[in-house]
Amino acid sequence: MPDRPKSSYALVWGQVLAMIYALARSNQRGRLLLLCVGLVVVIAANTFGQIRLNAWNQGFYDAVAQKQVAAFLWQLQVFGLIASSLLVLGVTQTWLHETLKVVLREALTYDLIREWLEPKRVYRLSLAGEIGVNADQRIHEDIRHLTELCADLGVGLLQSSLLLITFVGVLWGLSREMAQTSTSIVTAVPGYMVWCALAYAAVSSWMSWRVGRPLIDLNVERSSQEAGLRFALVRVSESAEAITLFQGEADERRRLESEVGRVIGVARRLANGLARLTWITAGSGWLAIVAPFIVAAPGYFTGSLSFGGLMMTVAAFMQVHQSLRWFVDNFSRLADWRAALLRVMLLRETLTGLDTLVEDAERIAFREGEEAKLVFDKLGVVLFRGKAMLTEPHVEIGPGEHVVITGDPGAGKSALFKALAGLWPWGTGSVLWPPGQAIMFMPRRPYLPPGSLRAILAYPASPDGFAGDAFLAALDRVGLGHLKPDLDREDRWDRMLPLEEQQRLAFARLMLHRPRWIIFDEAISALDEDSRRLILSIFENELAGATVISTSRRPSGDMFYDRVLHLVRDREGTLTRRGSSRSPEAWSLPSGSPVQSGT
CATH class of the missing domain: 3.40.50.300 (P-loop containing nucleotide triphosphate hydrolases)
Known part of the structure; x- marks a missing residue:
């Protein structure tokens, strides 16, 4: 694989801005804007519903602990109202989310086809080395993959950010109530639960970044090798008559096996990398089941929290932790997104730079x-x-x-x-x-x-x-x-x-x-x-x-x-x-x- 510029935050942001520019000048920009606004509104409403659901935990579990049948039945009615609202919001969010993927792909595909089919560019791109060999795959497969990841990661990040902001406030308030009534030195620390959640998520995120960072380059290499294999297979299919006449099946088989070997080699390294990352992500997930109970246990056992208050605190801690570990859960997908972004925007950058190259050279x-x-x-x-x-x-x-x-x-x-x-x-x-x-x-x-x-x-x-x-x-x-x-x-x-x-x-x-x-x-x-x-x-x-x-x-x-x-x-x-x-x-x-x- 030819050398390429090393990954850097400046390069990533430059390519993201180039993608936003391409979307902003597309004919689909109006629909994209409406879909994004709609998603923000629905996700904000969904976040408010999650706050109400968290507050419901205290009343419901207190009614269960105190064996109050009337309160228990009332809380079930409240739950039905909250759950119905969240169901409607969830369906609406799914429709907006999936529609956004379609419109994003439409906009980027039309933009890249337009740049590709500018006069003389198709031929000149074929002279540009490896990047000109598999332009079809970058336009078809890589754009599809990129737009799906953009929508999934963008919606997930927005939702996690809103949940984090709101539930940090909820958890801070619960920690303050615990500090006022508890005699424990530990729980007397202001925002004790918040700091524990932040520390836990920070450690797991840092470990995920350290272990999963090589996946970025592996995903880039995998996409390149997959494109090479596809091109080799298409070439054999199109040249079937000539290969048969020259009895070249054995030679073509060796060539294809070599291409497959390179793809399998990258896939194995990627599998090993994902397995190493799973030690962190899965281990963090299992520990997260008991971590909030351990953190809230001093308040509960000293009487500062009722059983309902404990469950409300645990649910709030889980929401904060889940929002903070978004990076951990999505590190492999972020690496995949980075690779897809690199392949698509590198093609666009090359296409828009072809005319400049011609003008800079001695020409007829x-x-x-x-x-x-x-x-x-x-x-x-x-x-x-x-x-x-x-x-x-x-x-x-x-x-x-x-x-x-x-x-x-x-x-x-x-x-x-x-x-x-x-x-x-x-x-x-x-x-x-x-x-x-x-x-x-x-x-x-x-x-x-x-x-x-x-x-x-x-x-x-x-x-x-x-x-x-x-x-x-x-x-x-x-x-x-x-x-x-x-x-x-x-x-x-x-x-x-x-x-x-x-x-x-x-x-x-x-x-x-x-x-x-x-x-x-x-x-x-x-x-x-x-x-x-x-x-x-x-x-x-x-x-x-x-x-x-x-x-x-x-x-x-x-x-x-x-x-x-x-x-x-x-x-x-x-x-x-x-x-x-x-x-x-x-x-x-x-x-x-x-x-x-x-x-």
Whole structure:
């Protein structure tokens, strides 16, 4: 696991404030505020009910001790009224609590998806090292876990704090009454019961903190290893055909067993840590059963407290102790919350810092020109080692031209394609775009999003923006007429169709959108001969006015291209920040993960 900044209170509070900021700017902030206010009101009312229930203890147990039937029956009626009120408040609190979890998750998930899908960020995050590998799990699983823990711990802390404040006052009052009537030196100490409860809770809390502190880092490591295992399993599932063809099952099994071994190793250390913590939490809980009786015993045996007063004092002591030991009972959950907060907010911090990283580095200047032409001026794309450069320092491409850019393997053709698309902006020189022109980029392997064929053809626009017959005509034109009956069938077409038909489907998408400028990353040269002839005929007829720029390993033998540009690799170049000689592997994103670059 890569190094990360050490945990500190400043880091925690910074991430909490970042989370609050994200919630405050979400569309759900109004509902969140109402839910929080409602919970505060209900918890305050519940606390008042607990005070009344505690006071009821004295009358009820005195009636039992003195065998007063009438008083006993009356106290049962009082209990029914208090219990009914607390039941209504409890149900209301549960509904508000669970609804808060849902709205918190909704707000944070929408916020992180919005940050993730800002233009170019998805790709740039994939270059950010480990944090970019499992972004899906952080958005799906870690946000769910974080919001549930935030709601549970927040409600629990508020409730415990209110109960502590109120019952410290009750216990202090009982201690004062005991001191006025008792002859014991011990009970004569002002607030004797309060100090005993505070001391008991402080000792158990300190011991829990000392024993349970390593659980924070273990929970962070567990989340990371679980994400790695899930990614490995998904990769095997998606690559099942290739693994089977190469008979690589044994190798994949060894790799998966290694991932499982790391997960199990962390789980075992976590289990041992939780067992050690249980010695403290369970031991403290068992001792708490008799501790209030021991503390209140001097007052009872000297006659300062009746039996009902003793039970009321014990109940108040238990409430104070239970509130104070909230930290003890929830230490493992606090460690889990800290780990989830770190993973979610580190992803958000990385996403919001990606744009700053791009601006700080030496990069290609992109701007819109005044004439309808594409201009490359001293364009160079920085690679992991070296720089990809066109042999012509100044290139102008006009409307309707067909230009192919060739280069040897490793020259940086794919890097140039990504640079023109804005995915890899690091480099030198400038690119002047034609003003107000629609430009479409086609990667080597087409992207088919989940959904119907109609939606795939219209992507990224809505199918409603095109005439119904246009979809059928496009499929016929690229030789996929047999798919017309399935036009509205939703499926994983990227798995259903062979690569050749996926490529043809991508060109059918071009026919619908009819862009004026099209840039390919070997998408044409990767076609078989029959598909190539079919697609080139489209550019000679339906898309005759479109400008085509394509990368290829070698010039084609046909007359489709008007010009050939050559791309070469200058191995002296390197990727640096402005004013710095640091190489790309030394860069760091906000997450602390090194930037990984490639062609």
